[in-house]
Amino acid sequence: MKIITANSVSEEDFLSCDLSKYLMYTSCGLYDLRNTNSTFICKRPEGTCKNYMLQILLSGQGFHTIDGVTHKILAGQCILYEPNQPQDIIHYGKDNPEFIWLHFYGHGAEELVTNLQLGGIHSLTSTSSLKKLFLQLVREKRSLLPNNDYLCQSHLLYFLVKLSHMFTENSAYVLYSGKITPAINHMISHYTEQGNSNQDYAKMCCLSESRFSHVFKEVTGITPKKFVEQKRIHAAKELLSSTELQIYEIAASVGYEDPYHFSRVFKKIVGVSPQAYRNSIKA
Numbered sequence: 001m002k003i004i005t006a007n008s009v010s011e012e013d014f015l016s017c018d019l020s021k022y023l024m025y026t027s028c029g030l031y032d033l034r035n036t037n038s039t040f041i042c043k044r045p046e047g048t049c050k051n052y053m054l055q056i057l058l059s060g061q062g063f064h065t066i067d068g069v070t071h072k073i074l075a076g077q078c079i080l081y082e083p084n085q086p087q088d089i090i091h092y093g094k095d096n097p098e099f100i101w102l103h104f105y106g107h108g109a110e111e112l113v114t115n116l117q118l119g120g121i122h123s124l125t126s127t128s129s130l131k132k133l134f135l136q137l138v139r140e141k142r143s144l145l146p147n148n149d150y151l152c153q154s155h156l157l158y159f160l161v162k163l164s165h166m167f168t169e170n171s172a173y174v175l176y177s178g179k180i181t182p183a184i185n186h187m188i189s190h191y192t193e194q195g196n197s198n199q200d201y202a203k204m205c206c207l208s209e210s211r212f213s214h215v216f217k218e219v220t221g222i223t224p225k226k227f228v229e230q231k232r233i234h235a236a237k238e239l240l241s242s243t244e245l246q247i248y249e250i251a252a253s254v255g256y257e258d259p260y261h262f263s264r265v266f267k268k269i270v271g272v273s274p275q276a277y278r279n280s281i282k283a
Contacts (some may be wrong), residue, residue, distance in 0.1 A: 004138060005029030017050045023106040023153050026051055028137050030100045034059065036093035036166075042086040051103040052113060053081040055089070056134075056163075058127050060097030063090050071121065072185050078163070080113065080119045100134050104156060116164035119120045123188065125234065126165045133159050180205050180216050187224070191231040192255035198224055232256070240278045247274050 005027065017026060031040055041063075047053075055062075056078040063069045064079055066089040073079055081087055083105075091097040113119055124130070137159060140152045183201035190196070201224055202212035216224055231252040239250045251262035266274050 002032035013135040025104040040091040042089040047084040058098040223237040
C-alpha cells in the first residue's frame with residue numbers, strides 16, 4: 001500500500017481548527033491500494049468537527065454508507081462530507097482503489113461549498129489533472145516557507161473551483177438522494193447496455209415506476225433516458241479526443257447499435273457532429 005500524505009493529524013487537530021481563517025486544510029493525502037490485499041477502513045460516527053472531508057476516487061471502487069444506505073463510489077467520482085457528518089468508508093485492495101482525501105475548514109468554507117455545489121456525490125469529467133493539482137496541495141502543506149498559509153489557501157481555493165468546473169456540466173449526476181442511488185449506480189456502471197426500462201430501475205429502488213420517475217427528475221433534473229444518454233455522450237467525447245477509433249466503433253462502445261442514431265443524439269447534446277467535435281479538439 002502506497003501512502004502520500006502532507007502530515008499526521010489526530011482527532012484533536014480537527015477540534016482545534018482556527019475558524020477565523022477564511023479557508024485552510026488540516027490534512028490531505030493519497031492512498032494507493034492497487035494490487036494489494038490491504039483494506040482501508042474509516043469509521044467516524046461523529047464525523048470531523050469543523051472540517052469538510054472530500055474524497056475523490058481515481059481508480060477502482062469504494063463503499064460509503066450514508067444514512068444506512070451503502071453507496072458504491074466508482075472511479076471518477078467524488079464525495080463530500082460536511083462537518084460532524086458520520087463517516088463510514090471502506091476500500092478493498094482487491095478492487096484496486098486509488099483515492100485522494102482532503103480535510104478543509106474556515107469561515108468561508110460553507111459559502112464555497114454552497115456556491116460551488118460541492119455537496120453530495122458527483123461524477124467528474126476527468127481526474128488526471130486534478131491529481132496533479134492535488135499533489136501540489138500536499139507539497140505546499142509540507143512546505144516550511146514563511147507565510148505559507150496564504151499559499152496553501154490560494155491553492156486550495158483554485159483546486160476546489162477546478163473541481164467544481166469538472167462536474168458543473170454533469171450536475172445531473174449528483175447522487176445524494178439514497179432513494180435512487182441503486183438505479184443511478186447501475187446506470188453509471190452499465191450505461192452501454194440496452195433494454196433497462198424505468199420499471200426495472202424502479203424495482204432496484206423499491207419504488208413504484210411513477211414514484212421513481214418523479215424522484216429521479218426531482219434529484220437530477222432530467223429523465224432516466226436522458227441521464228443515460230448524457231453518460232454515453234460524455235464517454236464518447238473522451239474517446240473522440242483520446243483515441244483514433246472510427247465513429248461507428250465509438251458508437252458501439254458507448255452503447256449505440258446504430259451509428260447514425262448515435263450521431264444524431266451526439267449533435268443534439270453537444271451541438272456539433274462527432275467528427276466536427278473531434279476536429280475541433282485537434283485544431
